[in-house]
Amino acid sequence: MSSAETTEMPERIIRPKTGLIGVNFRELWRFRELFFFLSWRDVLIRYKQTALGVLWVILQPLTSVVVFTVIFGKMANLDSHGTPYPLITLAALIPWQMFSNAVGASSLSLISSANLVTKIYFPRLIIPLSSTLGTLVDSLVGILLLFVFIFGYLFGREFGLIEVPVGVGLHWQLVLMPIFFAYALLAAIACGLWFSALNVQYRDVKYVIPFMLRIAMLVSPVGYLSSEIPENYRLLYSINPLVGVIDGFRWSVLGSEFQPYWPGFCLGATVVLFFLVTGVMFFRNTERKFADII
Amino acid sequence: MSDPVISVAGIGKEYVLGVSMSGNMLREQIASGVRKIFQRVERPNRQQQRFWALKDVSFRVDQGEVVGVIGHNGAGKSTLLKVLSEITEPSTGEIRVRGRIASLLEVGTGFHPELSGRENIYLNGAILGMTRSEISRKFDEIVAFSGVERFLETPVKRFSSGMYVRLAFSVAAHLEPEILVIDEVLAVGDLEFQKRCLGKMGDVARSGRTVLFVSHNMTAIHDLCERSLLLNHGELVADGATGDVINGYLSGLNTDASIKRKVSNDADAWVTDVRLIYEGSESRQGFKMGQSLCVEISYETKKKVEHLGFGISIEDCIQSTRVFASVSSIHGIQLENVEGEGRARVCFPDLKLVPGRYMVTITLNAKSFQYDRLEGVRILDVLGQDELGTGWVLSRQRNGVVWLNHEWLLDGRQ
Structure with missing residues (x-):
């Protein structure tokens, strides 16, 4: 029986590869279960043997919200269009933390899976992609937290405790939230592919990433609104794709007061697309050396 | 008869030794780049020693054959398996493979110490190429074979090393690929378990699967494989009936009366x-x-x-x-x-x-x-x-x- 099966099996040819290597989607699809298993593993082990467990997922954005609200909202007294500052920062923190967690995890993913890379074959793209997916669970919890906030304000109005501030409510733009979320994800994947592949060859990357992420947070509108940026620098500022990511996300949550700056948004999207395509190409064309040099 | 399942033609694998292999820092790359600019005259580059781990290896394996691979440490056995299982790319030559290859170069690849026995069975199974339904179906069998039923919910970091190896091997033993590539995994565990593993391997061999098996254990090779390949310094020096190849290997060890080595490296x-x-x-x-x-x-x-x-x-x-x-x-x-x-x-x-x-x-x-x-x-x-x-x-x-x-x-x- 098995001989009949094997003769039907397509012949595979292993030989030194030359030229540009594209993405083998069929193979990726064949390994989809491994992809989910690795993400599942990442999620499982992240909170094993922690006392607070999943609570950390809520505590992290919550403390950031408090800090940002106090520093930017109260002390620096930045403009908020009359919307509560906690909501403004939370709407930005969700995509930001998703991005920074995903980039942090996927950049290190290859070298921390060195034992897999040198002992077993599967499409290497699965490694950074699955560790990106593994960080998404935290973001979903963050989104829940966001809705808790929104409903908190709405109930406050129901019972006449507070007046509903600008931007709080369920806007039609909410429908677009998954799109902006996916956009943030693509930006993270683009960075993750580049950094993880570079990290195999140059361990310097490991030191650059935390530093780079810290800078990136300051030049992205996480603690403030991008409308704080002077009009004539706006396009230059938007080269950073996270500007578009965060503005878009904020708009989908807080409504029309928070329209993104569309020319800048398109510029950012182009940047993401560029790094995504080159990242995949770079990854695919260096991966054949991974097992030898990792 | 039918076409071979694996046909290897002129496979070579070259490694570049020296600086670029280890401490791979951007700084060094930049430094060597700068050096190249100022140093037009190329002196023989000592840092870029090349080394062929495999040289022009060719052989074919038919459906259902169980082939042993033997040789000294560093003869290229593991490199051959790595090239076959696509972990690393060959530098020359071509391999044609018909069927799914599962490679077992280590037991417990991907085991995570924090995860429980149950979770690791699923994870390791997936890494070795099993589907989720396949693992679920064989789960009880795997657990029974390993004999760690009572500790399924315990993180494997609390396992004794013997239990760990038994669990890991049990997962691997239940793989059902068309081609199985195994590297020295039997050198682990206690004697009794090793015997059970050899028995299991024998079953695999008899079930018509094609197996490539690297080991230093000549008894195991002799028992399991009818045919063997002998590698020496990256070259295939013998291919034939296991008894003959092992004898050739053992007598080949018996190097000539004098070795009379000259300076061959940078050692003092x-x-x-x-x-x-x-x-x-x-x-x-x-x-x-x-x-x-x-x-x-x-x-x-x-x-x-x-x-x-x-x-x-x-x-x-x-x-x-x-x-x-x-x-x-x-x-x-x-x-x-x-x-x-x-x-x-x-x-x-x-x-x-x-x-x-x-x-x-x-x-x-x-x-x-x-x-x-x-x-x-x-x-x-x-x-x-x-x-x-x-x-x-x-x-x-x-x-x-x-x-x-x-x-x-x-x-x-x-």
Whole structure:
């Protein structure tokens, strides 16, 4: 029986590869279960043997919200269009933390899976992609937290405790939230592919990433609104794709007061697309050396 | 008959040794880039030594064959398996494969210490290429084979190493690919479990799967494989019936009378010759148990070295286990500030090894590193005789490896 099966099996040819290597989607699809298993593993082990467990997922954005609200909202007294500052920062923190967690995890993913890379074959793209997916669970919890906030304000109005501030409510733009979320994800994947592949060859990357992420947070509108940026620098500022990511996300949550700056948004999207395509190409064309040099 | 399942044609794998392999820092790349600009004249690049781990290897494997791969350490066995399982890319040549390959280069690849036994079975199964439904179906079987039922919910970091290995092997043993590639995974676990693994491997072999099996354990190779490949320094030197190939391997170990090595590398000191000496001067390979054996090591140094120590280890050829090892510095003996050529001897006045074939490895050591190492440089045959005068001949199967000095006292009244 098995001989009949094997003769039907397509012949595979292993030989030194030359030229540009594209993405083998069929193979990726064949390994989809491994992809989910690795993400599942990442999620499982992240909170094993922690006392607070999943609570950390809520505590992290919550403390950031408090800090940002106090520093930017109260002390620096930045403009908020009359919307509560906690909501403004939370709407930005969700995509930001998703991005920074995903980039942090996927950049290190290859070298921390060195034992897999040198002992077993599967499409290497699965490694950074699955560790990106593994960080998404935290973001979903963050989104829940966001809705808790929104409903908190709405109930406050129901019972006449507070007046509903600008931007709080369920806007039609909410429908677009998954799109902006996916956009943030693509930006993270683009960075993750580049950094993880570079990290195999140059361990310097490991030191650059935390530093780079810290800078990136300051030049992205996480603690403030991008409308704080002077009009004539706006396009230059938007080269950073996270500007578009965060503005878009904020708009989908807080409504029309928070329209993104569309020319800048398109510029950012182009940047993401560029790094995504080159990242995949770079990854695919260096991966054949991974097992030898990792 | 039908086309081969694996056909390997002219496979080679080249590694670049030196700086670019290890400490791969951007700084060094930049520095070497700058150096190249200012240094137009190319001097022979010492940092870019090239090394062929496999050279022009060709063979074919038919459906259902179980093929052993043997050779010294560093002969290219593992590289061959890595190329076959697509972990690393060949530098030359081409391989055609028909069917799904599962490679088992290590037991427990991807096991995570924090995860429970149950979780690791699923994870490891997926990594080895099983689907989730396949794992669920075989789950009970896997658990039963491993014998760790009671600890399924315990993180594997709390497992004993034996339990860990048993669980890991059990997952691997339930793989059902068309082609299975295995590297020395049986060298783990306790003896009883090893036997069970060999049994399982035998089942796999009989079920019509194609298996490539690397091992240093000649007994296992002999039992499982009808055909074997012998690799030496990256080249395929023999391909045929396992019995013949193993004999060829063992006699090939028996290198010519003198090795007379010249400077071959950048080391400051190296071994030029090793001889096994009987009764003061006669060089030979076979010794009777209880005779005296001296191993003479000739060395040479390039310059004055501060500290020169010697090491010897004796390995059993069949099981590939280390029987004995010693270095002169354990005894507080080493040469200091030596230069040029010289000789050293280590003597065993009363060779108490059970008859069989052994392999001698010699090292030349500095304080904290090795100048030179000659793996399996000499074969030592311990010959059987009636050493006890009772007509018994000692054998490895019955009497083990080492014949300890002992005495039977059978006086019940004492």
